[in-house]
Amino acid sequence: MDFLRDTWYLFGRLVQSSIRMPIFLIISVVQPALWVVLFGQLFRSVATIPGFENDSYIQFLAPGIAIMTSLFSSSYSGMSLLGDIDRGVLDRMLATPASRAALMVSRLLYSAAQVILQATIILGVAVLLGARAKGGLLGLLVVLLAAALLSVALSAFSNALGLLTRRQELILAISNFTLLPMIFSSSMLMSQHLMPGWLGVVARFNPINWAVSSARSGFEGQVGSPTLVSLLLLAAFAGVLTLFATRAFRRYLKSL
Numbered sequence: 001m002d003f004l005r006d007t008w009y010l011f012g013r014l015v016q017s018s019i020r021m022p023i024f025l026i027i028s029v030v031q032p033a034l035w036v037v038l039f040g041q042l043f044r045s046v047a048t049i050p051g052f053e054n055d056s057y058i059q060f061l062a063p064g065i066a067i068m069t070s071l072f073s074s075s076y077s078g079m080s081l082l083g084d085i086d087r088g089v090l091d092r093m094l095a096t097p098a099s100r101a102a103l104m105v106s107r108l109l110y111s112a113a114q115v116i117l118q119a120t121i122i123l124g125v126a127v128l129l130g131a132r133a134k135g136g137l138l139g140l141l142v143v144l145l146a147a148a149l150l151s152v153a154l155s156a157f158s159n160a161l162g163l164l165t166r167r168q169e170l171i172l173a174i175s176n177f178t179l180l181p182m183i184f185s186s187s188m189l190m191s192q193h194l195m196p197g198w199l200g201v202v203a204r205f206n207p208i209n210w211a212v213s214s215a216r217s218g219f220e221g222q223v224g225s226p227t228l229v230s231l232l233l234l235a236a237f238a239g240v241l242t243l244f245a246t247r248a249f250r251r252y253l254k255s256l
Helices: 001-018 022-042 044-048 059-076 077-086 089-094 100-128 135-163 166-185 197-206 209-218 225-255
Strands: none
Touching: 001 022, 001 100, 022 044, 022 059, 022 100, 044 059, 044 225, 059 100, 059 135, 059 166, 059 209, 077 089, 077 100, 077 135, 077 166, 100 135, 100 225, 135 166, 135 209, 135 225, 166 209, 209 225
């Protein structure tokens, strides 16, 4: 109970910090909508390519962009943690009886909640532009679950990097170095049927593609065994990286 209470209070602190910065909230709301509009217009002719799996690129794009929010929202989560370290906020928290596990878990939950909000906005804008959630409420929940699981994984990885490197520049460099190849080796923006053979093989082992394929299956109302397998793989991936972040935090505590 102490862990749950501390997690809730620490989660609320992060939410309040965001509310105190209106520009952050505005960007978080406007940016996802712009992605749908701009990408949808830029690549709409892709849907006419023979072999493309959908007649509407907006329909194809919506779940992919919903997943994209988790990449850029969560991969820089460690920079916020570094800010708390540099300002001495984390040290003051460690001087309280607050659960040590809650200090990390609250950040992961905050990243997931932020992504769920952004993904909801993206899907709403996509529906206004002509997309249709064929999977109904269950399908939408699958999209949000896939985005949240990937968000937890990337946020954990980013926080671990922050604790181990203590350098914001390294977080940015490593995140960009790993994320961009993973984006373009997934079916986020292009149908996997149209990928070169070797790239399709890479996509099968790409966690981003697990999230995108799960979200797209849910949005199209095609939830089945492959979707459940992808979600389980995502959950395992998030669990491994959360363990990695926890050990990095323990290492930080030992260095004090």
